[in-house]
Amino acid sequence: MANFSTLNRLVLQKIRPTFQRRLVSTSKKNNDTVVADVCQASSKKAQTNWISYGYDVNSKVADRSAMHSIMFASITLCLVVGGFVWAYAPDYNLRDWSTREAFLELKRREMAGKPLVDPDFIPAEKIVLPTDEELGNTEIII
Incomplete structure (x- = not known):
């Protein structure tokens, strides 16, 4: 180019x-023009x-060519293509999958007539709470 x-x-x-x-x-308004x-x-x-862009101080053509090439690569390839890849990349953290599974589980519980969140998700026998002596003067906020 x-x-x-x-x-x-x-x-x-x-x-x-x-x-x-x-x-x-x-000249003045006479015949000597x-x-x-x-x-x-x-x-x-x-x-x-001419003022160099800093890529080549000896040749104006090489300096302008290098400047245009680097600007094309940095703006078009890095920003535009990089943004496109970032926007349409696969979901590596599986956020979409987990949200979809949560909605399916809610729908399944509604259809079965169960509560949306089971109050006995963890059995009470497995929960170990500290005694009053271990808590001492610690403020408990419910």
Whole structure:
């Protein structure tokens, strides 16, 4: 893509001055007029006075190509493709599965006429509570 834009720019720089010339008069209103070619003056200034993006300080074309390639990779590939993969990745923690199973269990208990949460989920014999002496002055909030 950078090669195409370079070729396009080189061809247009040769063709453009013949079609687009701005005549600028810099003298007083008399017959001594001076014609300045604005297009060629600006193209020389743009080629010699450029600020590097930091990828290549010697070549403007290589610097721009590297900048465009890195921006494409970082924005398009990392953000867009990475976001797509993250959004549509499989459910490794099985959150959807556990929610679906919980709703199926609730429906099964409703159909059987059982309470939704069994009060005797753990038998009372297996529960070991501390005695009053072990609790001491600990505040119990119910």
